[in-house]
Amino acid sequence: MADxxxxxxxxxxxxxxxxxxxxxxxxxxxxxxxxxxxxxxSHIAQRPFPEDHRVQRCESEAYVFTEPNADGGIxxxxxxxxxxxVSAKALAAILQESLMGEKAETIKTVPHxxxxxxxxxxxSMGKGExxxxxxxxxxxxxxxxxxxxxxx
Amino acid sequence: xxxxxxxHPDALVSxxxxxxxxxxxxxxxxxxxxxxxxxxxxxxxxAIQIDWVTDLNDQIRRDYLDRKSFEALMSKHxxxxxxxxxxxxxxxxxxxxxxxxxxxxxxxxxxxxxxGGRLKWVEEQRLIxxxxxxxxxxxxxxxxxxxxxxxxxxxxxxxxVNGHFPLIDVRSPGEFxxxxxxxxxxxxxxxxxxxxxxxAxxxxxxxxxxxxxxFKPSDDLKVLYEQDNGFAPSQNIITYCRIxxxxxHTWFVLTYLLGYxxxxxxxxxxxxxxxxxxxxxxx
Numbered sequence: 406m407a408d409x410x411x412x413x414x415x416x417x418x419x420x421x422x423x424x425x426x427x428x429x430x431x432x433x434x435x436x437x438x439x440x441x442x443x444x445x446x447s448h449i450a451q452r453p454f455p456e457d458h459r460v461q462r463c464e465s466e467a468y469v470f471t472e473p474n475a476d477g478g479i480x481x482x483x484x485x486x487x488x489x490x491v492s493a494k495a496l497a498a499i500l501q502e503s504l505m506g507e508k509a510e511t512i513k514t515v516p517h518x519x520x521x522x523x524x525x526x527x528x529s530m531g532k533g534e535x536x537x538x539x540x541x542x543x544x545x546x547x548x549x550x551x552x553x554x555x556x557x
Numbered sequence: 558x559x560x561x562x563x564x565h566p567d568a569l570v571s572x573x574x575x576x577x578x579x580x581x582x583x584x585x586x587x588x589x590x591x592x593x594x595x596x597x598x599x600x601x602x603x604a605i606q607i608d609w610v611t612d613l614n615d616q617i618r619r620d621y622l623d624r625k626s627f628e629a630l631m632s633k634h635x636x637x638x639x640x641x642x643x644x645x646x647x648x649x650x651x652x653x654x655x656x657x658x659x660x661x662x663x664x665x666x667x668x669x670x671x672x673g674g675r676l677k678w679v680e681e682q683r684l685i686x687x688x689x690x691x692x693x694x695x696x697x698x699x700x701x702x703x704x705x706x707x708x709x710x711x712x713x714x715x716x717x718v719n720g721h722f723p724l725i726d727v728r729s730p731g732e733f734x735x736x737x738x739x740x741x742x743x744x745x746x747x748x749x750x751x752x753x754x755x756x757a758x759x760x761x762x763x764x765x766x767x768x769x770x771x772f773k774p775s776d777d778l779k780v781l782y783e784q785d786n787g788f789a790p791s792q793n794i795i796t797y798c799r800i801x802x803x804x805x806h807t808w809f810v811l812t813y814l815l816g817y818x819x820x821x822x823x824x825x826x827x828x829x830x831x832x833x834x835x836x837x838x839x840x
Contacts, residue, residue: 439594529591
């Protein structure tokens, strides 16, 4: 497991909330985040969402979108097409509330174990991979967007 | 089309039936989901949760519960040998079918799937609660786990392949073709090799369901499996996916809705086959 100090500073408070938490408390916090999920605004992306923005093997049919902001950081958004995809929505809300507008270099430092810290080590392999795929695609697009923005 | 068109119509109940049996002490409603947060977000009143990872698997070995552990699980939830167990869940009952399949390893045949699953219940705006029920402990006597009839192991699959018997790969077409996501840090479905088991036909599990989450009518299922893909009830068929959960859905469809008598689910699936040394793979 990565040390909390390896997480971007703006994510550390959230990650600490999940330290030594029982399963009931974990579910309550995650459900609260999922209720705050905000879908990608229509000026960024509209249905049908492009396939290359879809998180592969994510059963919640999640999509990731990014845009550069005026401060040189990255704004990012998610769509979750599965109406019952509450875990994907919770993860999306946590990432957005903690990392929105950060530099790509910062977003790319999110450790791989974020999914297990948030959802618990006993999450199924398939679910864990789908959620980790959301993080991986966000990192990929954040890097790509920053690179394209710098070259303009 | 009514359920009576299916080979074993008793294997399904409707959302109406469940609504009428919420207080039936001879019935236990069981939610099994792909998403671990769903049950906590609200469930059918009186429903308990059985989780594939934490409840049905041995926590050390890669295997299912043994008889004693299954009996303890049943007792904990107040399920007796004669309790009618009704499974439902997200993703068109994918995990519900998996739990149903594990129950068959222990001979609990008084089991059904709620057609349409969790989404249909929610969309019909039926009762949902966050209250977690607790039932008095029951006495349950399970048979020793019987793996031979509905479960296939790797060496049996290898013999199956060598004998040119039919297999159904129910994963996505991309997984079947062995397409990898060429992106740094992207998880690669837990296997060192990609592709499919030689001779397998690709029929994604979701093709067996309708937009409202209910199973397709019998005639449509026959078109899918028999007319379009050449399968027949007389065949000895093995289904597989990544860890055997999606393929339990197809196993249920073939066994209970179409009445195929000899279908086994290979739960080792691609995470075992794609990591095994020396087994044949096609792309």
